[in-house]
Amino acid sequence: MPDKSHREDRICFIICPLGTVDSEERKISDDLRDNVIKPALSACKYKAIRIDELVGLDGSITTEIKEEIKSADLVIADLRGLNANVMFELGYRHAINERCILLVDHDTEVPFNIHQYQHFEYYVENNECIDGESKIKMINYISKAIKSIENTRKKNPLHSVEQPTLIAEQPTLIEEFHQGRDLHYEKSLGLLQDNSSNIITRIFMLQRSSTFILGPKFDSGNEFILHIRLGKLIKEQDIKFYHVFSLDGLKKDLFEEGIPKKYTNIDTALNNLAKIGDKEFVGLVGFNCNSHIFRQLRRQYDVDNQVRFFIVEREDVESEEKTCKAIVVFKYGDSNCSLIISGPIASTLLEHGVILYEQSELLTWSELDNTIKESRK
Secondary structure, eight states, X not given: OOOOTTOOSEEEEEEOOOOSTTSHHHHHHHHHIIIXXXXXXXXXXXXXXXXXXXXXXXXXXXXXXXXXXXXXXXXXXXXXXXOHHHHHHHHHHHHTTBOEEEEEETXXXXXXXXXXXOEEEEOEETTTEXXXXXXXHHHHHHHHXXXXXXXXOXXXXXXXXXXXXXXXXXXXXXXXXXXXXXXXXXXXXXXXXXXXXXXXXXXXXXXXSOHHXXXXXXXXXXXXXXHHHHHHHHHXXXXXXXXXXXXXXXXHHHEETTEEOOOTTHHHHHHTOEEETTTTEEEEEOGGGOEEEOEEEOSOXXXXXXXXXXXXXXXXXXXXXXXXXXXXXXXXXXXXXXXXXXXXXXXHHHHHHHHHHHHSEEOBHHHHHHHHXXXXX
């Protein structure tokens, strides 16, 4: 096995389909490595390594690949064609809780359980090389992804509970504190205000139940407006939307002491949702047909006292710097309270939210239908 002790650069291991020498598969992988990945890594001071470039393999190639995947500071995986070796290696990287940057060509349909992770889609010309516009955008994507990883955390959010590293350049501020029922809906609307120079990139939403499923309450105008505004944003803009709720919380809202409660907007809300994938998961289809599947918490807890979060990430169009604001809603004694937080801790809360989302279970329509039917008996 090659001696790695002399390596001074941070290592990025490239997982990709190789094929035979001079094959179309190899030409595209070489183009991706030489004209996209290496330029992006060079700017971030990483060295690219691909398994066919290593010399002195004196044992099992599978063992060597696993060692490289495990020890690399970063992994970039090209899912083009869903190559079996690539999928195995990606699964191994995920299993050891390390973060990957995912790339895929336009003609490959990403498997459903991977589709929820951020990935860049590129175009191939004449089955030989990647088109010029894709190269430019992909270099920028990889560079930003590396900076995001370094500013937050190194572990893959699939299973890790490691604390993200706080970004210390700016202070964290508690901007506002409020007491009162449903005031957080009004404040959440404020986070969604239009701003052409500062666009929304990610939204995380953790609720006891789900506004998107039950529909807004008849006596909460701000919740109704938020419901409409969020749905419109997701359909019209390229936003990552992470929605997590509790099915226990949903049932608690649907029943009161065993008696079904009426939600006058529930049928309208359900009609706005989509059945996604072969297993018919519940979610929203947004901009450019992107799927945003709802996920549910399975752990048992007191849903009445669950802290709720609404977190919005924005990116400055010129500087590409990202900022976050978070609304935290909680019970304090008998009072309903909310905090508005901005700064590094808000960004960290978003990263934790994405971790929670990716660890939670996808919601199927069959589960939801059974819950709704029970309330209508």
